[in-house]
Amino acid sequence: MRKGDATRARILDETARQAALKGFGAVSLNDVAEAVGLSKSGLFKHFESKEAMELVALEQEFDRFVEFVWTPAEALPPGRARLEKIFEGWLDWSEVERAAGGCLIMAASIELDDQPGPLRDLLQKRVRQWRRTLAREMQALRDPPLPDDEVAMAVFQMKSYVLGHNDARRMLEDASARKAARAAFGALLDRLGHG
Amino acid sequence: MRKGDATRARILDETARQAALKGFGAVSLNDVAEAVGLSKSGLFKHFESKEAMELVALEQEFDRFVEFVWTPAEALPPGRARLEKIFEGWLDWSEVERAAGGCLIMAASIELDDQPGPLRDLLQKRVRQWRRTLAREMQALRDPPLPDDEVAMAVFQMKSYVLGHNDARRMLEDASARKAARAAFGALLDRLGHG
DNA sequence: ACAAAAAGTGACCGATCGTGCTCTTTTGGC
DNA sequence: GCCAAAAGAGCACGATCGGTCACTTTTTGT
Numbered sequence: 001m002r003k004g005d006a007t008r009a010r011i012l013d014e015t016a017r018q019a020a021l022k023g024f025g026a027v028s029l030n031d032v033a034e035a036v037g038l039s040k041s042g043l044f045k046h047f048e049s050k051e052a053m054e055l056v057a058l059e060q061e062f063d064r065f066v067e068f069v070w071t072p073a074e075a076l077p078p079g080r081a082r083l084e085k086i087f088e089g090w091l092d093w094s095e096v097e098r099a100a101g102g103c104l105i106m107a108a109s110i111e112l113d114d115q116p117g118p119l120r121d122l123l124q125k126r127v128r129q130w131r132r133t134l135a136r137e138m139q140a141l142r143d144p145p146l147p148d149d150e151v152a153m154a155v156f157q158m159k160s161y162v163l164g165h166n167d168a169r170r171m172l173e174d175a176s177a178r179k180a181a182r183a184a185f186g187a188l189l190d191r192l193g194h195g
Numbered sequence: 196m197r198k199g200d201a202t203r204a205r206i207l208d209e210t211a212r213q214a215a216l217k218g219f220g221a222v223s224l225n226d227v228a229e230a231v232g233l234s235k236s237g238l239f240k241h242f243e244s245k246e247a248m249e250l251v252a253l254e255q256e257f258d259r260f261v262e263f264v265w266t267p268a269e270a271l272p273p274g275r276a277r278l279e280k281i282f283e284g285w286l287d288w289s290e291v292e293r294a295a296g297g298c299l300i301m302a303a304s305i306e307l308d309d310q311p312g313p314l315r316d317l318l319q320k321r322v323r324q325w326r327r328t329l330a331r332e333m334q335a336l337r338d339p340p341l342p343d344d345e346v347a348m349a350v351f352q353m354k355s356y357v358l359g360h361n362d363a364r365r366m367l368e369d370a371s372a373r374k375a376a377r378a379a380f381g382a383l384l385d386r387l388g389h390g
Numbered sequence: 391a392c393a394a395a396a397a398g399t400g401a402c403c404g405a406t407c408g409t410g411c412t413c414t415t416t417t418g419g420c
Numbered sequence: 421g422c423c424a425a426a427a428g429a430g431c432a433c434g435a436t437c438g439g440t441c442a443c444t445t446t447t448t449g450t
Contacts, residue, residue: 002447002448003446003447003448004447028436028437028438029437029438029439030436030437030438040438040439041439041440041441044438044439044440049438049439050438050439
């Protein structure tokens with residue numbers, strides 16, 4: 001069964017890649033199968049349906065995100081340095097990840113925000129979970145900790161800058177996007193720091 | 196020929212509605228035709244291809260955006276009040292517009308950012324144009340005007356908050372999204388005001 | 391080495407995709 | 421009211437969609 005696991009992993013990779021590029025709705029089983037060197041029916045030995053395949057691919061993408069963005073930051077002590085590490089890792093992720101397709105999570109968030117189903121449910125669950133993680137890190141910035149609504153506002157702004165960076169970088173092709181995002185986030189931390 | 200124009204307008208409306216809901220790639224001529232009460236082939240009397248139809252629909256969506264967000268603000272004198280009006284109008288647009296589908300422009304930006312073609316070209320052109328408009332308004336905030344890079348940063352943050360609001364509102368279903376966006380933008384204007 | 395289980399193929403299904411064609415109905419200018 | 425032109429219907433096309441099934445090949449545990 002080890003051979004099968006490797007194939008399964010390649011299928012999931014390719015699914016995530018194509019979903020980031022063209023959207024989940026536009027992923028074709030034929031294209032995925034061809035890209036991994038399988039026949040279309042071969043896919044069904046690993047997943048019972050296209051939707052099930054996409055669900056696992058999205059789940060795996062979140063795991064990869066956590067490992068890429070969170071795990072390196074976890075080594076640092078809670079506080080500003082850790083938050084900056086998270087932020088930089090997040091920007092890296094949306095630039096580097098999946099080669100040309102951009103961040104699958106952001107793309108899926110917009111594509112699925114009005115299409116009920118298991119994909120949307122998973123997305124909502126994990127994105128909320130990530131937001132709680134960010135809130136916890138924000139609270140570690142100050143002692144005594146910030147009130148909840150101020151933390152929520154800070155998290156809102158942090159995520160906004162990541163989204164803005166993605167938009168500026170990918171759609172506008174603005175080379176200074178990262179500088180702007182970094183400056184905005186730094187200023188946010190400054191404000192929180194000596195409030 | 197007036198009858199034809201009315202039908203054409205309904206086709207474009209429906210195309211934009213479905214594109215906002217499911218993405219341009221997932222719009223089906225059959226669905227559009229059915230929704231406007233036409234046969235599929237009837238669509239081709241108004242547009243020579245699906246892509247041409249989508250292109251006009253997107254163009255019209257930008258015109259609508261300008262009228263909805265910019266035109267009401269234009270009545271106010273340049274400065275903070277006008278910028279606040281723009282920002283509020285922008286948030287309204289992304290909440291109200293197209294009923295359930297969210298803002299087509301944001302959705303298309305993410306869907307098409309890596310898919311070359313006329314749709315992407317149009318998108319890029321109009322989004323850049325809108326950004327220049329915002330920059331001009333930001334410059335009117337101070338006398339002497341802000342340096343260009345500070346203006347660019349302010350525009351970056353403004354758009355980021357709109358994107359963040361959209362994400363929080365639609366994906367996270369966070370009822371306080373608007374409050375957070377408004378607070379963040381107000382603070383940005385404060386910083387710019389007495390810099 | 392051998393059998394069982396897993397992995398993968400190819401043909402095929404009904405549905406739907408975008409699009410072209412011919413034909414009929416409707417509309418607007420005179 | 422007539423007539424050309426515009427608007428639209430209906431059908432069929434080749435391609436592709438997700439998915440099934442019977443069959444063959446490969447891998448794995450023993």
